[in-house]
Structure formats: structure tokens, C-alpha cells
Amino acid sequence: MPNSQLHEQLDHVAFDELPDRAVFKERVLRTAIAKGLLDDRQLIAGFIDVDGVSRTITELKAAFPDHFAHTFAAKANAMTGSLAIVRDRGLGCEVASAGELQQALRVGFPPESIVYDEPAKTRQVLQFVIDKGVSFNIDNFQEFERVEEILGENEARSRIGFRINPQVGSGKISAMSTATDTSKFGVALSDPGNRERLVGLYCTRSWLTSMHTHIGSQGCSLDLMIHGIRKVVDLVLEINTAVGRRQISVIDIGGGLPVNFDCEVVTPTFAEYSAALRAAVPELFSGEFAVKTEFGRSIYAKNGFIAARVEYTKESGGRRIAIAHAGAQTATRTAFVPDLWTIRLSVFDSSGRARNGVAIEQDVAGPCCFAGDMLAYKRPLPLIEPGDYVMLHDTGAYYFSNPFYYNNLPPIAVIGAAEDTGRVSLDVWRRQQSLDDMLAVIG
Numbered sequence: 394m395p396n397s398q399l400h401e402q403l404d405h406v407a408f409d410e411l412p413d414r415a416v417f418k419e420r421v422l423r424t425a426i427a428k429g430l431l432d433d434r435q436l437i438a439g440f441i442d443v444d445g446v447s448r449t450i451t452e453l454k455a456a457f458p459d460h461f462a463h464t465f466a467a468k469a470n471a472m473t474g475s476l477a478i479v480r481d482r483g484l485g486c487e488v489a490s491a492g493e494l495q496q497a498l499r500v501g502f503p504p505e506s507i508v509y510d511e512p513a514k515t516r517q518v519l520q521f522v523i524d525k526g527v528s529f530n531i532d533n534f535q536e537f538e539r540v541e542e543i544l545g546e547n548e549a550r551s552r553i554g555f556r557i558n559p560q561v562g563s564g565k566i567s568a569m570s571t572a573t574d575t576s577k578f579g580v581a582l583s584d585p586g587n588r589e590r591l592v593g594l595y596c597t598r599s600w601l602t603s604m605h606t607h608i609g610s611q612g613c614s615l616d617l618m619i620h621g622i623r624k625v626v627d628l629v630l631e632i633n634t635a636v637g638r639r640q641i642s643v644i645d646i647g648g649g650l651p652v653n654f655d656c657e658v659v660t661p662t663f664a665e666y667s668a669a670l671r672a673a674v675p676e677l678f679s680g681e682f683a684v685k686t687e688f689g690r691s692i693y694a695k696n697g698f699i700a701a702r703v704e705y706t707k708e709s710g711g712r713r714i715a716i717a718h719a720g721a722q723t724a725t726r727t728a729f730v731p732d733l734w735t736i737r738l739s740v741f742d743s744s745g746r747a748r749n750g751v752a753i754e755q756d757v758a759g760p761c762c763f764a765g766d767m768l769a770y771k772r773p774l775p776l777i778e779p780g781d782y783v784m785l786h787d788t789g790a791y792y793f794s795n796p797f798y799y800n801n802l803p804p805i806a807v808i809g810a811a812e813d814t815g816r817v818s819l820d821v822w823r824r825q826q827s828l829d830d831m832l833a834v835i836g
Contacts, residue, residue, distance in 0.1 A: 414657055417442065417817075421810040422700050422782065423745035424817045430808060431782070435825055436718040437701040439793050439807040441470075443478065443820075445696035446789075450482040453688065456663035460680050464508050466648050466689025467493040469790040474809050474822035475693065476500040487648075487687040491518055494527070508645065508685065510556070510605070512578055519543055528552035530605040530645065532579060537594065544600065552643055554603030555591060557582050559624040566612030566733050572621050579606070582624065595632045595640060602640060604629050607647025610690055612733070614651075615666055619673045622646050626674050629682075644677065646670075648687035652694045654737065654787050659695060690790040697789020699723060699805070700741070703781045704760075713755045715777040719785055720759010720766040722802040723792055728759060728766050736768060737786040740775050745782065748775035757783055761800050793823075803831035 421440055425431045431438055453463055464485035467476065471493055476486065477500055485506035486497040497507050509522050509529035514536060520543055522529050528551055531537050540553065558579035563570040571578045580587055595601045608621040629641045653660045671678050701719030708714070721728035727736045738757060740748040752773035759766040768785065777783070785792070796804035803826035808819050826834075 414442075414445070417810075417812060418698055418784065418786075419741065419745065419747055420812070420817050421819070422741055422784065424810075424819055425700070425808065426743075426745045426782075428819065430806070430819065430821070431700060431702065435806060436704075437699065437723070437805050438825070439697060439699045439723070439788065439805050440810050441475065441693070441789055441807065441822070442696040443809045443811040446475075446478050446693060447482060449692050449696060450479065450484065453663045453692070454483075456667040457684075457686075458678060458680070460682075461684045461686060463686045463688065464506070465692060466687050467497060468794060469689030470693045470697075471496055471794050472807060472822055473500055474807075474820075475793075476502075479692070485685075487689075491521075494518075494522070498525075508605075508687065510607075510687075516543070523549065523551050526550035528603070528643075530554055530556040530603070532556050534580070534590070541598070549600040552603050554601055554605055554641065554643070554645075555580055555594075556605045556607075557591075557625050557628065559606060559608070559621040560584075561608065561617055561621040561624065564609050564611075564613035564617055566609075570609040570613060572606070572608045572617075582628065588628070591628070592632055592635055596636050599640065603643035603645060604632075604641055605645035605647065605685075607687065608649060610649035611651050613649055615661060615669050618649060619670055622670070622677075623674050626676055630676070639681070641682075643683045643685060645685040645687065646677070648689055648691070650688055650691040652690050652787065652790075654694075654735065656737070657695070657786075663691070693789035694787045694791075695789065697787070697793070699785040699788045699792060700782045701785070703777055703779055703783060705779055706777055712771070713753070713777075714758055715755055715781075715783070716758045716760070717768070717783050718760050719768065719783065721761045721763075721799060722759070722797050723805050724759070724768060724785060724788070725795060725797045726791070727768060728761070731767065731770070736788070738769055738772060738774060739784040739786065740777050741782040741784060742778075743780040743782070748777075748781065750775040760802065763799075798831070798835060801828075801831060801835060803828065 464487040465479040466487045486502045487508045488494045489510045504525040504527045507527045509527050512532045556579035558576050558581045560574050560583045561572045563573045606625040608618040633639050677684050701717045703715050703717045705716045726734040754771040757768040793807050806825040807823040809822050811818050
């Protein structure tokens with residue numbers, strides 16, 4: 394459960410009927426306003442659909458056989474409450490920094506359920522994960538030499554293998570693609586001599602017992618992801634044949650299932666991905682290998698939203714502009730790369746009821762002091778008025794884990810929301826940082 398310092402269980406607020414996803418969001422917003430969790434002092438808050446996360450994890454588990462072990466990519470949402478849900482639902486945790494590793498351990502993930510994937514592991518971090526028995530993936534040959542030196546004559550408690558870049562190309566978002574020819578991640582499989590060197594190392598080091606790849610995430614098609622996995626499984630089969638036994642017993646296929654940000658529909662689904670993967674890489678489904686996954690965005694994105702109050706509205710050059718309290722400080726990618734990270738918006742009145750008037754084109758701007766701090770340009774929305782709330786949909790992943798301190802704006806509050814027989818309950822996972830606390834972080 395969330396840290397006791399952040400935990401605040403609120404009274405239940407009754408509603409008449411069980412909500413669907415859209416109605417549930419409105420009811421959560423109305424409850425937050427009624428309870429003073431959105432007011433003149435707290436102008437913005439994020440929300441996580443707790444039951445929605447659990448349903449998503451159930452769908453994930455149902456889509457794959459039992460020999461698939463699923464880990465959650467902590468970078469997508471590393472708050473205590475978020476990690477506690479996935480821990481309690483039986484997932485492991487994939488981490489990519491010393492901070493994420495410590496958070497996972499403090500939340501209570503057993504070391505053997507954690508996978509460490511940082512590309513710049515220090516000697517101290519490597520010693521720590523080896524001592525703890527945390528699984529990790531070697532990023533490059535220099536790191537391999539360091540690992541071998543640390544291990545010495547000792548038997549490895551950790552599950553260790555190489556991260557492979559199968560070099561299958563880029564998806565629609567280059568920054569989200571980790572299997573290009575020149576990616577910073579992993580050993581480039583097609584570069585001269587690398588394949589042969591990898592086979593040789595596995596043949597002579599019995600402690601290399603796993604292999605990992607991660608093709609990318611948003612903007613990467615299923616075909617691209619599966620093509621990369623196919624190449625890595627072929628390498629695994631080649632190595633095991635050369636060794637003469639099943640030395641590599643664990644294959645980590647990463648995560649990266651893209652999310653549909655255009656509407657409420659979940660597509661692609663875990664079941665669709667599993668079916669396509671089974672057709673192209675049947676070896677993963679034979680039971681011969683333990684298979685790990687590292688999904689992040691696809692577990693949390695659609696189970697979260699942000700609500701921000703509109704402070705002013707005005708016209709400029711014939712365009713109506715709403716100035717809200719959500720912008721680059723929480724929707725950083727949307728503000729800086731709006732064409733690639735477009736976000737759905739809805740409008741609610743000051744009591745939290747949805748506005749359903751005639752849609753007109755409006756800009757929605759954030760509070761930061763630069764012109765590009767925009768959530769939307771010329772977006773058809775019901776007429777926005779001061780005191781209204783704009784809702785940013787599908788923000789459960791990444792929007793809460795990478796606050797941007799520009800203009801000394803503090804990280805927003807995040808609240809867990811659930812419903813039971815028509816009642817909505819709210820649980821404060823993270824309070825909005827006070828100005829004093831935020832300035833102490835800034836230094």
C-alpha cells in the first residue's frame with residue numbers, strides 16, 4: 394500500500410450506478426472537487442484507476458502461458474502506490490537506475506523478481522545487484538569485462554545475460570526506438586564480429602544464462618517488435634546448439650506494447666500481441682524457455698488522467714485560448730513534441746460535470762513561461778470558461794514519473810481512485826509538493 398506519510402483514506406461518496414470508463418472519470422473528478430482535493434490551493438491533480446490497473450494486469454496474464462514472467466517497467470510510474478499494485482498482482486519489476494532499484498526493493502519486490510537494465514551501470518551498482526541476486530542484462534562488451542572481474546571465481550546468484558540490439562530499424566517515433574543501427578542500447582548484432590564474439594562468450598562462460606532485447610515502445614509496430622525478437626531467439630538457438638545444451642534458459646523480450654491515445658479503445662491488446670508472437674516465434678510458447686516481459690506504458694497509461702483548473706480565457710488573433718494549470722511541468726512530451734504526443738482533452742465545469750456544448754476550435758495553454766507550453770492547438774472542444782477543468786486522458790504512464798521543474802512548478806498530487814457498488818473512494822498517493830519542499834529539491 395502507499396507510504397503511510399502519503400496515505401489518506403477519504404470517506405466514500407455515493408453515486409447511483411456502476412460507471413463505465415468515461416462516467417467513472419467524471420465521478421472521480423466530482424468527488425475530488427467535493428472533497429477539496431481540487432480547489433484554489435490545489436489547482437491540478439493526477440488520478441489512477443486502481444481497479445483498471447488490476448483489470449489490465451489480469452488481461453496481460455490471461456494472454457500468455459504460465460511460463461511467461463511479467464515485470465513492470467518502473468520508469469513508466471515509479472510511485473509507491475503504483476508499484477504496490479503490480480507487486481500485489483504478482484508482477485516483478487524492471488528498473489533502469491539505482492533510484493528505481495531502491496524504490497522497488499523498498500516497496501517489497503524480492504530481489505529475484507527484479508530485472509536491472511541501466512546502460513551505464515557503475516562498478517558499485519554491479520557489485521550491489523550481484524550481491525543481492527538481482528537479474529541484470531549486460532549492455533556492452535566493456536561492461537562484460539567489468540562483470541567478469543567482479544564475479545571472479547564466485548558463482549553468480551544473479552541471472553545474467555547480454556542485451557542484444559537486433560538492428561531492425563525505427564518505428565514512427567525515433568526517440569522511442571531502441572533497435573536502430575546506431576542505438577545506444579545493447580550489443581549491435583549485425584556489426585562485424587559481434588555475433589561470433591557473443592557465441593564465443595556464451596560457450597565459455599556458463600554463468601551467461603539469459604538473453605534480453607527491447608525493440609522500442611510507442612510508435613513501434615507489432616511486426617517490428619516481433620521481427621527483432623525473432624532474430625534474438627535465433628541467436629539463442631544458435632548458442633545453445635554450439636554449447637550442446639540449454640545454457641540460455643531465460644529469454645527477456647522486453648515490453649513496449651504501443652498505446653492508442655486517440656480514444657478509449659485499447660488497441661493493440663495483449664491477446665493480439667501474444668497471438669502474433671506465437672505465430673512468428675513459437676519457440677517462446679513451447680515451455681523450453683522461461684520468458685520475461687517488461688511492459689510499462691500499456692499497463693498504466695489508460696488507467697490514469699489529469700484534471701487541471703482553467704484560470705483564464707482570452708482571444709488573440711481571432712483564436713480563443715484557455716490558460717490552464719497543466720502544461721510542460723507534467724505533460725512534458727506533449728508540450729515539447731506535440732505532433733508525436735498529442736493528448737485527448739475533455740472539458741468539465743467547476744463542479745466536475747462534463748460540458749457537452751457545441752465544439753469550437755480553441756487553444757489550451759499551460760502555465761509555464763514559454764510560448765510552446767501548449768496542450769492543444771485549434772482543438773474542437775465545448776466552450777471553455779474560467780473555473781472549468783480540462784481533463785488530460787491516458788496519462789497514467791510517464792506523466793507522473795518525470796516532473797519538469799521549469800519555473801519552479803512542483804510535482805502534482807496523484808490520487809488513487811476506486812469504485813465499489815456505485816461508490817467512489819479516493820486515496821492520496823502523493824501530495825502536491827509544497828513550495829518549501831520543492832525549492833529544497835531545486836537547491
